[in-house]
Amino acid sequence: xxxWTTEISAAAKRIAPYARxxxxxxxxxxxxxxxxxxxxxxxxxxxxxxxxxxFNTLLxxxxxxxxxxxxxxxxxxxxxAYAAASLGIKARIYVPEIAGPAKIxxxxxxxxxxxxxxxxxxxxxxxxxxxxxETGAMQIHAYDAPMTVIGQGTAMMEWEEQGxxxxxxxxxxxxxxxxxxxxxxxxxxxxxxxxxxxLAPTLNRALAExxxxxxxxxxxxxxxxxxxRIGSICHGLAAEAGITSVTVPDExxxxxxxxxxxxLRQLVEPAGATALAALISGAYKPAEGxxxxxxxxxxxxxxDPLAAPVAGRRAKPQG
Amino acid sequence: xxxWTTEISAAAKRIAPYARxxxxxxxxxxxxxxxxxxxxxxxxxxxxxxxxxxFNTLLxxxxxxxxxxxxxxxxxxxxxAYAAASLGIKARIYVPEIAGPAKIxxxxxxxxxxxxxxxxxxxxxxxxxxxxxETGAMQIHAYDAPMTVIGQGTAMMEWEEQGxxxxxxxxxxxxxxxxxxxxxxxxxxxxxxxxxxxLAPTLNRALAExxxxxxxxxxxxxxxxxxxRIGSICHGLAAEAGITSVTVPDExxxxxxxxxxxxLRQLVEPAGATALAALISGAYKPAEGxxxxxxxxxxxxxxDPLAAPVAGRRAKPQG
Numbered sequence: 001x002x003x004w005t006t007e008i009s010a011a012a013k014r015i016a017p018y019a020r021x022x023x024x025x026x027x028x029x030x031x032x033x034x035x036x037x038x039x040x041x042x043x044x045x046x047x048x049x050x051x052x053x054x055f056n057t058l059l060x061x062x063x064x065x066x067x068x069x070x071x072x073x074x075x076x077x078x079x080x081a082y083a084a085a086s087l088g089i090k091a092r093i094y095v096p097e098i099a100g101p102a103k104i105x106x107x108x109x110x111x112x113x114x115x116x117x118x119x120x121x122x123x124x125x126x127x128x129x130x131x132x133x134e135t136g137a138m139q140i141h142a143y144d145a146p147m148t149v150i151g152q153g154t155a156m157m158e159w160e161e162q163g164x165x166x167x168x169x170x171x172x173x174x175x176x177x178x179x180x181x182x183x184x185x186x187x188x189x190x191x192x193x194x195x196x197x198x199l200a201p202t203l204n205r206a207l208a209e210x211x212x213x214x215x216x217x218x219x220x221x222x223x224x225x226x227x228x229r230i231g232s233i234c235h236g237l238a239a240e241a242g243i244t245s246v247t248v249p250d251e252x253x254x255x256x257x258x259x260x261x262x263x264l265r266q267l268v269e270p271a272g273a274t275a276l277a278a279l280i281s282g283a284y285k286p287a288e289g290x291x292x293x294x295x296x297x298x299x300x301x302x303x304d305p306l307a308a309p310v311a312g313r314r315a316k317p318q319g
Numbered sequence: 320x321x322x323w324t325t326e327i328s329a330a331a332k333r334i335a336p337y338a339r340x341x342x343x344x345x346x347x348x349x350x351x352x353x354x355x356x357x358x359x360x361x362x363x364x365x366x367x368x369x370x371x372x373x374f375n376t377l378l379x380x381x382x383x384x385x386x387x388x389x390x391x392x393x394x395x396x397x398x399x400a401y402a403a404a405s406l407g408i409k410a411r412i413y414v415p416e417i418a419g420p421a422k423i424x425x426x427x428x429x430x431x432x433x434x435x436x437x438x439x440x441x442x443x444x445x446x447x448x449x450x451x452x453e454t455g456a457m458q459i460h461a462y463d464a465p466m467t468v469i470g471q472g473t474a475m476m477e478w479e480e481q482g483x484x485x486x487x488x489x490x491x492x493x494x495x496x497x498x499x500x501x502x503x504x505x506x507x508x509x510x511x512x513x514x515x516x517x518l519a520p521t522l523n524r525a526l527a528e529x530x531x532x533x534x535x536x537x538x539x540x541x542x543x544x545x546x547x548r549i550g551s552i553c554h555g556l557a558a559e560a561g562i563t564s565v566t567v568p569d570e571x572x573x574x575x576x577x578x579x580x581x582x583l584r585q586l587v588e589p590a591g592a593t594a595l596a597a598l599i600s601g602a603y604k605p606a607e608g609x610x611x612x613x614x615x616x617x618x619x620x621x622x623d624p625l626a627a628p629v630a631g632r633r634a635k636p637q638g
């Protein structure tokens with residue numbers, strides 16, 4: 001189905017003035033015994049690929065006068081807030097207090113009208129829906145909407161334009177927006193490996209047990225990869241492509257974060273290191289001579305490494 | 320004098336199997352009101368450009384059987400240790416205890432025979448010289464040796480190969496090895512701006528008061544940019560080129576670090592953000608339409624952002 005690739009090409013043109021062309025590296029020695037190709041998509045605006053889908057959605061939609069609304073304590077919320085602010089669109093983001101100060105600050109900096117809701121995500125979503133009903137504002141889905149998937153697909157298109165040579169691309173999966181975009185763009189031209197935490201095996205379980213499978217999620221990457229049910233677009237594309245799906249322990253994710261920092265001075269969140277973790281844990285063993293690429297997808301680590309001194313400066317003097 | 324460019328081209332071929340080709344970005348919006356071109360040289364092996372000069376020196380020298388020796392608590396020591404380990408050359412590095420655990424760990428990880436000397440740098444240098452005299456090991460200069468400068472010059476050559484479009488390149492200066500390499504390569508084809516901390520204005524003062532000027536150094540970037548006397552090769556090239564020299568307050572350096580992290584998820588040490596600080600403080604004001612580039616040169620921030628959990632895991636159980 002070439003409609004996807006046509007749509008992704010159009011999206012790339014649409015978002016080009018707003019989204020960042022993120023750097024790539026070929027044949028990087030990370031001390032793993034084999035070179036790895038990398039795309040550093042955590043350098044995208046607001047620190048993850050999510051800005052691509054957010055811009056594509058806003059730029060291809062008739063946005064109501066009431067603007068947009070989202071409930072998110074994470075990368076999607078930050079991306080939507082940033083994209084809306086960049087385009088002069090009113091955005092209301094409901095954030096669960098449990099998201100923590102780093103993510104809340106990120107969304108605030110991105111420029112949204114931010115409401116911190118006491119409690120967990122479900123409470124924030126409830127308030128977001130009430131706001132939607134009341135004002136007519138538009139909800140933007142984080143991963144299971146065509147314009148979101150098409151926007152994320154521009155990352156893989158861009159990587160190929162930048163000369164990607166790998167046979168196989170490893171991609172972390174949460175709700176599946178990023179990998180769905182990659183599959184939609186690649187149309188089987190390269191092997192795609194889906195990597196999920198052992199503790200959030202949403203796609204893995206859905207491929208085995210059916211698209212409606214609901215999983216429990218936890219672990220170090222849960223705040224970014226912790227969708228409990230895989231997106232239907234992702235499931236459809238992954239099942240059709242006969243994708244390779246693997247899962248990795250949290251220890252391998254943490255080790256991958258350490259390798260990216262120590263070998264390459266790239267400090268990323270657990271989700272951003274999850275794809276690399278499959279090479280470290282051996283969850284994915286490339287064949288002799290198989291060239292592999294890893295998409296580094298998110299950098300919003302908590303605690304914020306520069307937050308401590310800021311907090312220190314803000315502290316009130318004692319006495 | 321085209322001997323420099325011939326030498327730098329030769330060095331680029333020589334070090335290509337060992338040094339990393341670091342990524343560049345064109346026209347990055349960092350919220351400064353103007354796009355900036357970047358080269359992310361802090362992604363070089365051991366987290367700074369220093370690996371280029373170290374490899375070039377070792378690969379073009381007759382290394383004695385006793386190997387090499389250096390006294391350094393910083394990026395030079397780590398680069399020399401890494402280059403020597405990569406080439407199977409014996410390296411003894413004397414590190415002052417005052418360098419702190421992050422830098423000492425970095426040099427240790429790089430693979431050197433490491434001796435931590437109680438006290439300050441001068442004591443480590445004294446021991447390194449005693450070792451040199453005793454064993455015949457070769458000392459490698461951090462910045463004021465032709466093969467070091469030629470090695471560092473490959474960074475600018477590479478950036479031009481990668482399509483650098485900027486009129487003007489901002490480069491941080493410590494002892495002057497990196498900027499000397501850039502001047503040697505560019506031969507006046509682009510404007511070069513030297514950026515130093517107000518608290519370590521070594522080149523700035525030497526250009527005004529003479530090449531032998533000794534300055535006091537302190538401030539947030541002193542452990543990387545704190546040479547007290549500018550290298551003679553750097554001074555010669557900078558004076559000949561009529562270089563623009565500016566200095567920046569520590570506050571601007573810290574702010575530049577925050578911008579690189581918040582806008583681009585690049586966590587760098589103060590020295591790595593110093594060139595950018597000149598655009599933030601207004602120490603360098605580009606003309607209307609002037610396109611500027613910033614060389615990000617070092618990422619070895621202290622404390623290590625991933626050190627705390629490691630230390631936590633290593634802690635002995637109580638009781």
